Amino acid sequence: MYAPYPENMMESIKKVEATRAQRMATEPRRLRADEKDALLKKFHPDYNPDAFAEIKVGPNKGQKAPLELAEMLHSTSRLINEKIDLTKIDYDVDVLVIGGGGAGSSCAIEAHNAGANVMIVTKLRIGDANTMMAEGGIQAADKENDSPVQHYLDCFGGGHFAAKPELVKRLVMEAPDAIKWLNDLGVEFDKQADGTMVTTHGGGTSRKRMHAAKDYSGAEIMRTLRDEVINRAIPVVEFTSAVELIKDEKGQVAGAVLLNMETGDYSVARAKTVVIATGGAGRMHYQGFPTSNHYGATADGLVLGYRAGAALLYQDSIQYHPTGAIYPSQIIGALVTEKVRSVGAQLVNANGEAYIHPLETRDVNASGVIRECEEGRGVDVPGGLKGVWLDTPMIEILGGEGTIEKRIPAMFRMYMNYGIDMRKVPILIYPTLHYQNGGLEITGDGFTKEIPNLLVAGEAAGGIHGRNRLMGNSLLDVIVFGRNAGKKAAAKCKNVELGEMNLDHVKAYDEELKEAGVETNEVSPMLLPHYARHERKITGEVVSA
Amino acid sequence: MMDLYPEIYSCVGCNACTKACTQDLNVMQYIAYAQRGELEKCAEESFDCVSCGCCSVRCPAGISHPMVGLLARRLTGKYIAPEAKHLTKRVEEIHEGAYDDLIEQIMQKPITEMEELYNNRDIEK
Numbered sequence: 001m002y003a004p005y006p007e008n009m010m011e012s013i014k015k016v017e018a019t020r021a022q023r024m025a026t027e028p029r030r031l032r033a034d035e036k037d038a039l040l041k042k043f044h045p046d047y048n049p050d051a052f053a054e055i056k057v058g059p060n061k062g063q064k065a066p067l068e069l070a071e072m073l074h075s076t077s078r079l080i081n082e083k084i085d086l087t088k089i090d091y092d093v094d095v096l097v098i099g100g101g102g103a104g105s106s107c108a109i110e111a112h113n114a115g116a117n118v119m120i121v122t123k124l125r126i127g128d129a130n131t132m133m134a135e136g137g138i139q140a141a142d143k144e145n146d147s148p149v150q151h152y153l154d155c156f157g158g159g160h161f162a163a164k165p166e167l168v169k170r171l172v173m174e175a176p177d178a179i180k181w182l183n184d185l186g187v188e189f190d191k192q193a194d195g196t197m198v199t200t201h202g203g204g205t206s207r208k209r210m211h212a213a214k215d216y217s218g219a220e221i222m223r224t225l226r227d228e229v230i231n232r233a234i235p236v237v238e239f240t241s242a243v244e245l246i247k248d249e250k251g252q253v254a255g256a257v258l259l260n261m262e263t264g265d266y267s268v269a270r271a272k273t274v275v276i277a278t279g280g281a282g283r284m285h286y287q288g289f290p291t292s293n294h295y296g297a298t299a300d301g302l303v304l305g306y307r308a309g310a311a312l313l314y315q316d317s318i319q320y321h322p323t324g325a326i327y328p329s330q331i332i333g334a335l336v337t338e339k340v341r342s343v344g345a346q347l348v349n350a351n352g353e354a355y356i357h358p359l360e361t362r363d364v365n366a367s368g369v370i371r372e373c374e375e376g377r378g379v380d381v382p383g384g385l386k387g388v389w390l391d392t393p394m395i396e397i398l399g400g401e402g403t404i405e406k407r408i409p410a411m412f413r414m415y416m417n418y419g420i421d422m423r424k425v426p427i428l429i430y431p432t433l434h435y436q437n438g439g440l441e442i443t444g445d446g447f448t449k450e451i452p453n454l455l456v457a458g459e460a461a462g463g464i465h466g467r468n469r470l471m472g473n474s475l476l477d478v479i480v481f482g483r484n485a486g487k488k489a490a491a492k493c494k495n496v497e498l499g500e501m502n503l504d505h506v507k508a509y510d511e512e513l514k515e516a517g518v519e520t521n522e523v524s525p526m527l528l529p530h531y532a533r534h535e536r537k538i539t540g541e542v543v544s545a
Numbered sequence: 546m547m548d549l550y551p552e553i554y555s556c557v558g559c560n561a562c563t564k565a566c567t568q569d570l571n572v573m574q575y576i577a578y579a580q581r582g583e584l585e586k587c588a589e590e591s592f593d594c595v596s597c598g599c600c601s602v603r604c605p606a607g608i609s610h611p612m613v614g615l616l617a618r619r620l621t622g623k624y625i626a627p628e629a630k631h632l633t634k635r636v637e638e639i640h641e642g643a644y645d646d647l648i649e650q651i652m653q654k655p656i657t658e659m660e661e662l663y664n665n666r667d668i669e670k
Contacts, residue, residue: 030668032664033664140632141635142629142632142635143631144631147644147647148639148644148647149644149648149651152648153659153662153666154663154666156659157660157663157666161659161660161663166652169648172648173644176635176636179632180633183623183629185619185623186619186620186621186622186623187619187622188588188618188621188622188626189622189626191626191629193627194627195626195629195630196630196631197629197632205668206666206667208669214592216592219595220618223596224618224622227615409593410593413569413593
């Protein structure tokens with residue numbers, strides 16, 4: 001018998017197999033609004049009061065943030081005891097894009113189109129980003145039975161009616177154009193023989209509008225954008241972090257201080273407009289969760305922007321993706337794309353029960369998994385962890401033999417590396433820290449309210465998805481708001497007259513921290529996760545991390 | 546391909562690229578497709594490439610396999626794959642303003658009405 005799992009897990013699989021035929025005959029019921037609310041309140045990590053702290057300084061003073069983020073906001077700048085010569089300008093550009101992921105790259109391409117002198121800085125390499133790791137797909141209402149208005153309803157309702165209407169409007173109205181733009185750049189979307197896009201459901205969608213490139217959707221988009229940036233010879237300064245924004249006496253942003261990650265040298269970039277496209281925060285490991293995020297996801301942009309005076313929105317709202325791998329241990333936290341459920345797999349507990357509809361929104365499904373595990377219906381994993389099954393053999397029964405290899409080849413490969421053939425046995429999952437729903441608050445045009453020439457795009461921006469993001473709206477958001485930021489920044493830089501550059505806001509923020517009596521002995525932004533093998537300099541003394 | 550990556554025709558067939566592939570792709574095969582101008586096949590065979598470059602560092606002919614696959618995919622995606630007519634149509638409709646009024650209306654609705662609409666919306670099977 002084929003047994004890639006330990007004995008107790010194989011015993012549970014027998015129960016999953018025993019109920020499969022009956023489960024496939026009936027679609028699990030969708031929860032009512034009040035049932036969802038109750039489930040979220042009891043089991044969603046955002047409702048854990050011990051995991052949040054009050055922000056003591058800055059525009060969001062008095063609001064709460066995850067402990068780890070609050071610590072970064074309460075830490076001082078690494079420049080506080082450095083002497084940076086702001087008159088020695090190393091890079092002088094129109095548009096400075098901080099971050100080399102999907103949003104940063106789309107932004108740079110559009111700014112370049114508009115004739116601006118644009119430069120990307122990224123602390124890792126271009127494309128080393130969450131966009132590259134996105135799997136399932138990208139939403140756009142382009143089918144006959146669908147409309148941007150229907151997309152608006154799904155997005156707004158799925159985000160608990162908390163999203164900003166003008167941002168949702170831009171997201172859904174520019175979605176078809178974003179897909180067309182990507183298609184024209186050569187992104188190979190899954191299509192039928194006549195050119196019709198192959199589209200599926202995601203959690204919380206009411207129409208099948210998930211476009212995909214197998215389960216490499218983000219990778220296919222990112223490698224195409226990266227190729228385009230390189231082909232256009234847009235300068236990309238890699239392994240270089242922006243560690244602080246620079247402002248001028250008019251309150252505008254005027255560039256950034258950059259840190260070479262290898263040599264530790266600082267340099268100065270002057271820019272007429274700055275776009276923060278630094279992505280997410282998974283590597284902060286809120287509440288000890290594993291993460292699906294790439295190595296650099298440490299909320300740097302939030303700290304930079306906040307210290308310069310830009311407000312955050314929904315910084316206390318975090319997305320846990322319901323299906324992260326929990327076994328084998330080598331891939332704990334790695335994303336198991338929602339597309340696995342889009343193409344037919346159900347969530348099944350240790351007793352073989354399909355306890356929930358597999359395509360509820362992510363916050364609801366994540367809470368459901370946690371409930372099953374806490375109430376004793378989870379499967380024990382060596383090491384004291386628990387998970388529930390994602391019944392993948394259903395996909396082959398529903399779609400025919402070969403469906404898994406054709407539609408979700410990356411998932412198939414990831415598990416086969418550990419001898420687990422998901423065509424034959426289910427896979428075990430548990431929620432993984434996936435996305436920051438909030439971020440720096442932006443206007444409908446992508447600018448921060450406080451600083452007239454500072455823009456934010458991608459995961460670093462807040463308000464687009466309210467308090468829960470739907471699958472496929474993040475790849476869409478990085479393209480729509482990335483492109484928008486590029487166009488707007490290029491137009492804006494024509495009427496920006498920069499004054500004298502200074503770092504006064506960094507000193508002022510430090511004073512505020514002292515007044516508020518918070519001291520963390522850390523510097524921020526974090527730049528690399530704490531488990532990185534490097535030494536951090538903390539106010540003069542070198543401490544080994 | 547001939548213009549941009551002429552070195553693909555220097556392949557000696559050693560198959561070191563395929564043996565090195567971290568994604569178990571048939572790398573030499575997709576280079577062969579590229580040599581013959583079969584771009585769609587090259588695109589499909591190379592689709593799972595993550596551009597790690599393990600193939601290229603082993604290649605005695607100095608071929609940049611990931612770049613060849615990327616070019617084939619971008620050409621296929623843009624020129625060879627059939628146009629998605631429903632997409633083109635929807636983009637035109639939006640540009641012509643067909644949804645402007647509807648989207649303004651839904652943006653103005655009070656939350657209670659939005660909750661009602663959301664909780665009772667029909668979901669495509």
